[in-house]
Amino acid sequence: MGTAKFWGVSFLVAAALLVLTRAFFANEYFFFAGYVVLQYIVLSTAWNILGGYTGYTNFGVGAFFAVGAYSSVVLHKLTSLPVPVMIVVGGLMSGILGFGMGYLTLRLKGVFFAIATLALAIVAQTFIVNWDYVGGSRGVYVIRPQQAPLYGSYIQYLFSLMLMLGWVSVAIARTIERSRLGLGFNAIRDDELAAEAGGVPTLRLKLISTTLSGALMGMAGAPLPYYVTYLDPASSFNLSYAVNSVAMPLIGGMTSWIGPVIGAVLLGTIQQLATVTISSALNLLIVGVLLIAFVIIAPNGIVGLVQARRRARLR
Amino acid sequence: MPPLLEVCGLGKRFGGFVALESIDLNVETGERLGLIGPNGSGKSTLVNCLCGALHHDSGNITFDGRPIDGLPSYRRTRLGLARSFQLPRPFRSLNLVDNLRIPLLYTVNARPGARLSDGAIGERCLALLDDVGLADKATRLPRDLTQVEMRKLELARAVASAPRLLFADEAMAGLSPSEVEEILVVLVRLNEQGITIVLIEHIMRAVMSFSTRLVVLVAGQKIADGAPQEAIRNPEVERAYLGE
Numbered sequence: 001m002g003t004a005k006f007w008g009v010s011f012l013v014a015a016a017l018l019v020l021t022r023a024f025f026a027n028e029y030f031f032f033a034g035y036v037v038l039q040y041i042v043l044s045t046a047w048n049i050l051g052g053y054t055g056y057t058n059f060g061v062g063a064f065f066a067v068g069a070y071s072s073v074v075l076h077k078l079t080s081l082p083v084p085v086m087i088v089v090g091g092l093m094s095g096i097l098g099f100g101m102g103y104l105t106l107r108l109k110g111v112f113f114a115i116a117t118l119a120l121a122i123v124a125q126t127f128i129v130n131w132d133y134v135g136g137s138r139g140v141y142v143i144r145p146q147q148a149p150l151y152g153s154y155i156q157y158l159f160s161l162m163l164m165l166g167w168v169s170v171a172i173a174r175t176i177e178r179s180r181l182g183l184g185f186n187a188i189r190d191d192e193l194a195a196e197a198g199g200v201p202t203l204r205l206k207l208i209s210t211t212l213s214g215a216l217m218g219m220a221g222a223p224l225p226y227y228v229t230y231l232d233p234a235s236s237f238n239l240s241y242a243v244n245s246v247a248m249p250l251i252g253g254m255t256s257w258i259g260p261v262i263g264a265v266l267l268g269t270i271q272q273l274a275t276v277t278i279s280s281a282l283n284l285l286i287v288g289v290l291l292i293a294f295v296i297i298a299p300n301g302i303v304g305l306v307q308a309r310r311r312a313r314l315r
Numbered sequence: 316m317p318p319l320l321e322v323c324g325l326g327k328r329f330g331g332f333v334a335l336e337s338i339d340l341n342v343e344t345g346e347r348l349g350l351i352g353p354n355g356s357g358k359s360t361l362v363n364c365l366c367g368a369l370h371h372d373s374g375n376i377t378f379d380g381r382p383i384d385g386l387p388s389y390r391r392t393r394l395g396l397a398r399s400f401q402l403p404r405p406f407r408s409l410n411l412v413d414n415l416r417i418p419l420l421y422t423v424n425a426r427p428g429a430r431l432s433d434g435a436i437g438e439r440c441l442a443l444l445d446d447v448g449l450a451d452k453a454t455r456l457p458r459d460l461t462q463v464e465m466r467k468l469e470l471a472r473a474v475a476s477a478p479r480l481l482f483a484d485e486a487m488a489g490l491s492p493s494e495v496e497e498i499l500v501v502l503v504r505l506n507e508q509g510i511t512i513v514l515i516e517h518i519m520r521a522v523m524s525f526s527t528r529l530v531v532l533v534a535g536q537k538i539a540d541g542a543p544q545e546a547i548r549n550p551e552v553e554r555a556y557l558g559e
Contacts, residue, residue: 191404199422
């Protein structure tokens with residue numbers, strides 16, 4: 001399928017989902033739960049652009065996500081912009097953060113890069129904790145507008161926005177995958193020195209990757225204040241965002257755009273079910289158990305499993 | 316005509332260790348230059364400095380009449396300076412065609428002038444693989460290749476960037492005599508197609524039959540430069556290789 005066609009088809013899928021959910025989700029709660037799953041589709045797809053395609057592990061997901069969320073808080077206090085504009089601004093802010101992180105840390109490789117991103121998250125959190133205007137460590141209340149801009153409730157509105165964001169990020173990931181850019185990313189992941197010797201401007205490509213990945217994470221975080229209505233650093237910078245965003249592509253498969261989507265839908269849904277039926281504290285345990293299982297059974301994720309099966313059949 | 320590559324007083328140190336000391340070297344267009352020296356004499360460091368993987372501390376490098384000191388590696392490749400690695404470094408997750416597609420997309424298509432279409436790139440990849448006898452493995456992954464095939468892929472990838480000067484860094488180390496012969500045939504053919512080649516090699520038989528000129532490095536210094544037969548009879552070279 002060509003890139004343009006994919007954008008079209010995936011848009012139709014997203015639109016169909018939108019209509020179907022409006023028709024069949026009888027309870028508001030489903031929109032709350034669906035929002036989280038969609039948010040993880042965006043986060044894990046964004047993570048995979050840097051982590052899966054380019055081969056740099058980012059544990060600072062929380063920082064990018066929270067910067068998006070807090071930029072919305074600031075905008076909320078200063079202006080009365082519509083949420084889609086806030087999403088764009090949040091993406092810009094996190095994109096800038098991603099660019100900065102890339103420039104400062106991309107000389108580091110492997111585990112050292114991962115540690116640096118973790119440190120970045122802590123630095124960003126410390127900054128927010130000490131910034132009184134956005135509530136500091138005691139957090140901030142964000143009152144939703146009375147009326148949702150489209151018909152339906154406000155949570156349905158946020159759900160629709162996240163659905164569109166999911167569509168955009170998946171389509172971007174797929175576009176990159178099939179492009180010259182994606183091939184360059186893969187070359188960097190496999191062997192940076194050889195990539196450079198093959199004419200790949202590695203620094204520039206890595207900066208594109210960190211910026212894009214960060215921007216999408218920030219966009220996922222931007223509607224968060226309106227979703228939770230109370231935002232505090234401890235929950236918005238939570239490490240579980242990073243753990244989940246890493247685990248989902250790992251479980252789904254990191255080489256293809258569909259991997260993070262599968263991982264996010266699978267893991268996100270299980271977590272939501274567990275939260276309702278058992279306890280929310282169980283979530284990280286589920287992630288841990290699944291990760292161990294997949295590392296042993298299918299180290300290349302579900303997509304890897306399917307590809308290996310297909311290759312074996314061809315021989 | 317000025318030399319294709321002109322190296323003047325090149326120096327490189329790692330902490331207190333002097334890896335290269337004031338190397339002067341000219342490579343003429345169309346030449347087949349052999350570069351030899353005992354282990355640790357600085358051959359690979361020299362290649363790394365010339366190709367931009369390392370930055371030299373002193374001296375100047377001029378390629379095709381323009382200074383390239385400080386240019387990043389990828390820019391040098393785009394100017395026409397390619398290398399193969401001592402230990403093959405294929406892109407492990409990409410099949411052979413995609414391995415070659417990287418230099419075609421990022422080097423050949425990044426140069427001014429006509430851009431190749433996707434179809435033309437695909438054909439070119441296959442033609443390049445065919446040149447080194449790997450056409451039937453085009454869609455396989457590098458892990459399916461044997462050692463000699465890996466070396467050929469390494470060469471094909473370097474050649475895919477359509478270089479004017481190719482550094483073949485120990486392209487034959489660890490191969491059997493008949494495999495060495497295979498690689499030599501490929502290298503000579505590339506040279507006949509107009510690519511200047513610098514061969515860094517330990518296997519003397521291969522170097523002597525391939526080179527039109529020989530440069531000998533010992534402990535970071537150039538101690539001989541000339542016709543192969545004369546260079547190896549140089550007393551300093553004999554001392555370095557055979558001892559007192």
